[in-house]
Amino acid sequence: MATTPDLGKPVGVTLDRFIKRDQDSFPYATGELSQLLRDIGLASKILNREITRSGLLNLEGAFGAENVQGEAQQKLDVVANIRFKRALTNGGQVCALVSEEEPDLITINPDANYLVAMDPLDGSSNIDVNVSIGTIFSIYRRKSKKGSQVTKEDVLQPGRDQVAAGYVLYGSSTMLVYTTGQGVNGFTHGPTIGEFFLSHPNIKCTPDGTIYSINDGYWNEMTDELRSFVEYCRSQKLTARYAGSLVTDVHRNLLKGGIYIYPALPKHPDGKLRLLYEANALAMIVEQTGGKASDGKQRILDILPKEFHQRTPLFIGSANLVDKCLEMIS
Numbered sequence: 001m002a003t004t005p006d007l008g009k010p011v012g013v014t015l016d017r018f019i020k021r022d023q024d025s026f027p028y029a030t031g032e033l034s035q036l037l038r039d040i041g042l043a044s045k046i047l048n049r050e051i052t053r054s055g056l057l058n059l060e061g062a063f064g065a066e067n068v069q070g071e072a073q074q075k076l077d078v079v080a081n082i083r084f085k086r087a088l089t090n091g092g093q094v095c096a097l098v099s100e101e102e103p104d105l106i107t108i109n110p111d112a113n114y115l116v117a118m119d120p121l122d123g124s125s126n127i128d129v130n131v132s133i134g135t136i137f138s139i140y141r142r143k144s145k146k147g148s149q150v151t152k153e154d155v156l157q158p159g160r161d162q163v164a165a166g167y168v169l170y171g172s173s174t175m176l177v178y179t180t181g182q183g184v185n186g187f188t189h190g191p192t193i194g195e196f197f198l199s200h201p202n203i204k205c206t207p208d209g210t211i212y213s214i215n216d217g218y219w220n221e222m223t224d225e226l227r228s229f230v231e232y233c234r235s236q237k238l239t240a241r242y243a244g245s246l247v248t249d250v251h252r253n254l255l256k257g258g259i260y261i262y263p264a265l266p267k268h269p270d271g272k273l274r275l276l277y278e279a280n281a282l283a284m285i286v287e288q289t290g291g292k293a294s295d296g297k298q299r300i301l302d303i304l305p306k307e308f309h310q311r312t313p314l315f316i317g318s319a320n321l322v323d324k325c326l327e328m329i330s
């Protein structure tokens with residue numbers, strides 16, 4: 001029997017309208033954060049267009065330079081960095097930006113209140129093979145006075161002080177998922193209309209997941225304790241899934257339930273992923289859905305960063321699976 005759609009649910013509302021509704025729930029909101037979120041939405045739509053056409057525009061492959069981490073930049077890494085920087089500059093709501101692609105703090109508008117840390121295009125080694133990639137962003141309120149020079153202390157805030165965070169997944173469809181600390185909502189891009197529409201309201205991560213995601217190629221370099229946890233996952237008949245694209249792996253586990261692990265390894269003694277613009281944003285999102293995120297010793301969101309490009313091990317996902325893993329490795 002056909003069912004009548006529930007017209008009371010806000011599914012289908014555009015991102016812009018949803019951001020406005022979100023803003024209205026904060027009595028003293030000025031609209032600056034809303035504008036910033038819209039700017040990120042706009043840049044991601046522009047980048048989405050570049051990504052879908054990259055094979056035709058000779059935008060695949062290496063750019064020929066290295067970023068601050070000593071990793072080969074892909075052409076689309078560079079394009080993504082430019083697109084976001086331009087959108088945030090034109091939008092005027094960001095005083096400074098930390099980007100994976102640039103070594104130093106990028107000052108934008110000293111009269112603005114917000115700071116952004118972002119990985120403009122994550123998982124870029126997957127670009128040339130049409131595997132999903134993503135953008136990750138964290139938003140903080142500056143501590144110093146508006147109009148003054150932005151300081152290192154403004155940027156080095158613990159993740160629990162993020163005012164908003166999110167990611168964009170450029171996959172079989174493009175999705176923007178974000179939180180302002182009142183739950184997590186996901187928006188799917190309608191390519192023919194050029195808008196994001198609410199498609200995944202109030203996302204919740206199931207406490208018991210069925211997926212584990214870790215690069216099995218590092219088996220010989222894992223600690224015995226971590227290997228025991230992987231063996232536990234196998235014994236429980238969990239499914240192994242690892243795209244090698246952080247946003248893709250975390251997003252899938254968020255919707256289906258699971259754990260993603262990038263441990264400290266001999267070649268990455270502090271882990272590979274970056275605290276400020278990868279782990280923190282995803283930790284805020286996952287915690288807001290009921291999940292957990294840890295570096296193996298402490299909650300990701302409680303780490304006080306010391307450097308812009310600091311790395312961290314990451315154990316993130318369904319609460320009971322993360323707890324079980326932490327219990328077994330500690």
Ligand code: AHM
Pocket residue numbers: 071100119121122123124125215244245246247249272
């Ligand atoms: P990137 O920021 O240079 O793209 O690297 C981060 C990526 C993550 O998306 C992914 O989870 C991880 O690196 C995969 O690393 P590995 O190939 O070592 O498993």
Ligand code: MG
Pocket residue numbers: 100119121122123278
């Ligand atoms: Mg990255």
